[in-house]
Structure formats: structure tokens, C-alpha cells
Amino acid sequence: MANVKTGITLFSLGTPYLKGELDLEGVIRTAAELGAEGYEIVAAQMIPSYPYVTDEFVEFIEKCREKYGIGPICYSANMDRGMLRDRDLTEDEMVARAITDIISANKLGCTVMREQYLLSPHGLERIEPYAKSYNVHVGIEIHNPESPITQSILDYVEVIEQTGSKYIGFVPDFGCFATKPNKPYWDRALAAGATVQQLEKCSQLRYDDVPMEEAMKIMESDIEKCPALGGALNSMYGFVQFKKDCKAELEGLKRIMPYCFEMHGKCHYVDENLHEVSIPYEEIVPVIAESDYSGYIVTEYEDEGGYDSIEQTTRHVAMVKKLLR
Template sequence: MSTVKLGVTLFCYGTEYARYQYNFEECVKQAALAGATGYEIVGTQMLPDYPNVSDEFLGLIQKLKAKYGIGPVGYGANNDKGLLPHRNLTDDEMVADTIIDLKTAHKLGCKVMRSQFMLSPEAFQRLAPYAELYDVRIGIEIHNPETPRSPLIQQYLDAIQKTNSKHLGLIPDFGCFAIAPNKAHWMKAIEAGVKEEHLQQAADMRYQGVSLDEARSKLLAQEAHPAIQTALQGMYGFVQFKPKEELPRLLEEFKEILPYSFELHGKFHYLSEDLVEPSIPYKEIIEVLKEANYDGYLICEYEDELYCGGTEFTKRQLKMVQQLLK
């Protein structure tokens, strides 16, 4: 039987937090009300002393844990190579920054830290002894448009296998399994005046492998509303999707990397009252976890493309996953 534990990244409440509707405590409270048993904190978003963490903030976390019953289980690090205006950071500098993140994650009590692939495979490999020292497992996020066994992710897998360290791994983001267009982008385009037939043509061209430039030219020739360009860019960018026929292959790749995945990110962009994510095949993904008896956290992550806030959608997400796990 699968022992999946359900958590929430406080990034889900980023809109409310940015609008000062929620403070940190309210974000934690809402995660608890949604049914989470732990939460991820993104350092750059909610740590007042980032990249460090103060004793005062640690005290607040303990106070809220006693009050709401949940605490931080994951830390979202920030691997930004573009901190300097005249050059990218070197691998040495990236490693040094990530060690600071490891210290912060350790002080927060997090056993998992999520990193991005701006941290090169070579730099990632060098972090193994530091991750072991602080007893924090570092996972490279597999984010759309990457897939579980794409060439770049294979380089990280090779690095993990070379170190033979149990403290280096992968964190698949479920957005990489998308098999339909982003519902939120679609809705925003319709609201802006784009005809649905033009959006469908754009999606069909993406399925068929038509290049972005050619798709853009064809839509311009049909005098599609200019707002379609934003949706089109998304279809070819960070919210790519693949034909449904490719899903079995993607799920097989997912099974192969699950032994190296000590945390999962349940990305979702939209959930109606019927508890179905229109673009990400949750039913099939959860079946893989159940069959594999996956033991770890599934951190629900809402990306608020509609800028409506994540409170209700996050509740729906956890309810959907709970039902699928049963």
C-alpha cells in the first residue's frame, strides 16, 4: 500500500501573500485547513532574512507548528546564476550559495531541499558531502519542458549514480506529464478576445510538432486576436504538452526514476468543482505511485495563472489526490 504523504508548498498562496491578504501564519493555517501534513517554504518568497533564517522566525515556525499541527518538511532553494549584471555565477559560486541554502534548510528542520537545473550536474555532484553533513536531501526539480529521462535529466541521474549518495536525487514536477493545453492560459485568451477555434488550431499545431514561428505565421495570416501570442508562447515554453499517445512512455520513465525521487511536486493550474486537472493526467500518475508503494511527500503546487488566489484550488487539489489514492 502506498504511503504517500500530502503536503502543500506555501507558494500556492503566493497571490494572497503578495497582496498582503495573508501573512505567513495565515498561509500555514490555510495549508493545515486544506489537509496538508507538512509544507514547503520557498526561501526567497517568505524568509525575511533570506538566504539566512533568524532565531525569531524559527520561533514563529515552532509556535505555528504547535498551533496548527504542521511544520516545514521541504525547502525551496533559489539557484540563480544571474545575480551579477555582467556575468553568470561560476560553479564554485553556485556551490557556495547552495551550501548556505543547505544550512538554512537544516535549521528549519527540512529533510528535503528542492533545487533547479541552473545548478549544473557537475556542481550538483559536488554537493553530496555537504548534503550528508547537514542531513538534507537535495533534489533537482524535473520541470516542464524536461521529462524524467530527457538528456539533461539523464546528466543529473548520472551524477547521482557516480556519487552513490542517498542525499542527491530528483523531484519530478507533474507538469512534465501534461497532455493538454494549460486551462488557465486558454481561459485568459478567450477572455481577452481570442476565438476558441484559433486556440484549438494552435494546440493542434503544437501536437503535430509545427515550429513556433510557423504556428505564429499561420495564426497571423488568419487574423487571430493578438492575445493568442501569449497562449502560444506558453504552449511552446514552460507549459508544453505532449500527445496522449506519449503518456505510457512518460509514465515508464517516471517508474524508472522513482527510486531516486524522495519528493514529488503535484503541479496544477486549474481545478473545477469536479476535481479534474484538465491538462495533467493525475489518475494515471497516482496509479504509478500506488503500484510502486511510493513512500514520501507529494507537495501540491498551484501556479496562479488566473491571479485569483490559491486557497480554494489547493483544497480541491488535496481532495482530488486523497480520492485517487483511495
């Protein structure tokens, strides 16, 4: 059976952090107060010397660990392929950045690193010796619109299985299992004048797998009257896609479970009954609980709707713990 712990990515508390309501120590303290057993640090957002880690920062993190009882369990790296004005980074340059991130993760004591799928399967294979040397398990984040059964992810599976390495794998993001429209985008469109009927028509087009260009043409006259409807429809074909059900994706998750180092517990809105309205946690968590997975489900609140981030993060942690009982 699984050995699952609950954690929080500090990204969940990014809004109060960026507003200056919480400093980094306050964010770590709050994560501990909310019941996190460990946290993922978003390196580019919260490490002043990123992509490097100074001795002074390590000392700060260790002092916070002593005070609040939790430390970083995952280093969330950022593969900024477009950081140059005139061109994208080459694979060699991205591999070099990933190696730097592995070294920084190790310095912070993290044995897991979240990498983005801008790094190719071949690039992941190239960094494997460094991951092994520094004892950092590098997981490619499986993020909506990708899923455990899309070809781009299966290409990584092929490399992982060919190498037989225990140091390269995945960090699945639960957003890829969404079965209902994103509530913040839906509510934003309603506030801008869209009707429930129009939004339901948009969501049905997405459920029916109508191509995006065709869906836009079908809704063209409605979008002209309410431009926000176009934004909502566009989002349904972007990073907040959803399907009628996620059975195939969950079967795919079962296959790659031996290669998973951490789980991103994505949430957009958790209601007062501890239910995420678009992502079927009641189906996802049992799959993980019944596996041999040993690691964290890390709460990742996507602050898009203006809800209270601390309340939403609190609800999500409570929801996961409830489902794990």
C-alpha cells in the same frame, strides 16, 4: 507499496500572502486547515533573512508547529543565476549558494531541499557531501519543458547513479506530464478575442510537434488580428507544454522513483469534480501509489488564471487524497 502523504507548498497561497490578506502564520494555519500534513516553504518569498535563517525565525516556525500541528518538510531554494547585473554566477558561486541553502534547510528541520536545474549535474555532485553531512536530501526539480526522459535530466541520473548517493535526486513537477493546453492561458486568449477554432489549431500544431517558428508562421495572419493568440501559442512551446500522452514520461518516472524525495503536485485549474483539466492525475498518481515511494505529494497551485487560490488548493488536496484511496 508507497507511503504517500499530502502537503502544500506555501507558494500555492502566494497571492493572498502578497496581497496582505494572510501573513505567514495565516498561510501556515490555512495550509493546516486544508489538510496538509506538512508544507514546503518557498525560502526567497517567505524567509525575511533569506538565504540565511535566523534563530528568531526558527522559533517562529516551531511556535506555528505547536499551534497548527504541521511544520516545513521541504526547503524550496532559489538558484538565482542572474542575480548580478554584468554576468551569470559561476558554478563555484552556485555551489556555494546551494551549500548555504542546505545549511538553512537543516536549521529549519527540513530533510528535503528543492533545487533548480540551473545547478549543473557536476554542481549537484559537488554538493553531495554537504547534503549528507547535514542530512538534507537535495532534489533537482524536473519542471516542464523538461521531463524524466529528456537528456538534461538523464545527465543528472548518470551522476546520481555513479555516486550511489541517497542524498541527491529529484523533485518531479507534474506539469511535465501535461496532455492538454493550459486553461488559464486558453481562457485569457479567449477573453482577448481569440476564437476556440484558432486555439484548437494552435494546440494541434503543438500536438503535431510542428517547430515553434513554423507554427508562428502558419498562425501569422491570425496573430496579427489577435496578438493574444501569439502569447497563447508561445506558451504552448514554453513552460506549459503538453503532449498527446505521457506514457513515455511515466515510464521514465518509474525509473527515477528511487531517487525522488518529493513530488510537486502542479495544478493550474481543478474543476468542481476534482479533475485537473490539463494534467492527467488519474494516470500519474497510480504510478506513484504502486511504487515504493515514501514521501509527500505537495500541492503547488500555479495562480495564473485569477481563480480563488484557497479553493483551488482545497480541491487539489482533495483530488490527490481521493486518487490515493
